[in-house]
Amino acid sequence: MSDVRQQIVDLIPRLRRFACTLTGSRDAADDIVQTALERALTRLDQWQPDTHLDRWLMRIVHNVWIDEIRRNRRFVSVPEVSDRHLGADPGDRLAEARVALSQTRVAIARLPALQRDVLALVCVDGRSYKEAAEILDVPVGTVMSRLARARKQLADMLESPNHRNAGMTVGKLR
């Protein structure tokens, strides 16, 4: 297998996590990554070998997601809260932590799309503002202001009891 293909394979977990943060759903994320990989491979000539493959691929994932939103097809912001994250024993601290994390996923999925993507890149993927700006093709200042709003709103949602209940409901529905 070629170097480039191997690099792409190695990046799949990270691309999935990015797509999952964007969609809130593992299935939707896998669909997006699949489309993105196919798109990337047919356009591999557009990738400049001396630039970052990971950023280029993330940009494609992001574009596929945006296309998906525009088509308004599915799961745009219905989060996934799987049972195994809810834990069996309510008194278990680990279970509590997991509930907190699944609530965080619900809250992230409710952020506006344009805040969710910066959050996914900077907070989840650990990108610098400059890298995030490059991937999203927006100015660095835009990344900063959207990210500040995203965090503020996320904190608000996580503190609100209404949100907490809503999160649990979604968890039980699935």
Place this chain on the structure above:
Amino acid sequence: MTAISDEDLTAYADNELPESRHREVAEALQHDHALRQRYQRIAQAGTLARQAYAELADEPAPAHLRRIAETAATAEPGTEPGLRHAYRRSVGARIVAANWVRWLWRPVPALGAGVVAGALAGALAVVLFTPEDSGRTPGLDLTGQIPRDSPIHEALQTVASGEVSQAGETRVAPVATFRPGGATVCREYQARLPDREDTLAGVACRREDGRWSNEAVLWLSKDGTYRTAEGASALRRLRDSWRTAEPLSPAAEKRVLSNSET
């Protein structure tokens, strides 16, 4: 000092503030309890977001996504379309000339390259030709003129695109014919040479004296590594200058080839 905004606190948490502002915020956080609370909420939201999806990055890639990354290409797996098919498809997509620096180029199946390891082996494999390769292929100067007694010359002169000609152990397959500008006739071809694992792909143009001269050659290898050499920019220039050139139709090609009996 200007008031500290949520953006300042966010950028502070991410270590993205300019140094002077970073110091100001750090200083203020030490003395201002309310500011510290604001900061903690913002920082915590980021930490929670990271933790919420942290475990996903450790999950191995699902098999179906791996498979796409490993094999997806312009061709369908398990089929050997044959040269006619490959030619028509290339012409249809008008990609032949533009394809020079596409790393997706693959050996023509009918030449027997890459078939052993699967139809898609070599799909992504381009080895740019470097001058030092020239010495390793005795009897063939890859960088310039193609000798008249070479099987490649013979094939370029007479063989239609899509056909394969064989002379000894050398197999040559013209892929398409172009007139990139004026009267010049150029042909894209692929060849399998004795004792070479890789498939040679080239573009040669016919000079006034009737001899063919390689404009660019590269090796399509099975293992997928490629070296970039000075050749890369030459190929890019070639591609750019040919962007508008379309492959000749089989009938036009036939006329051009029959005129070449000089």
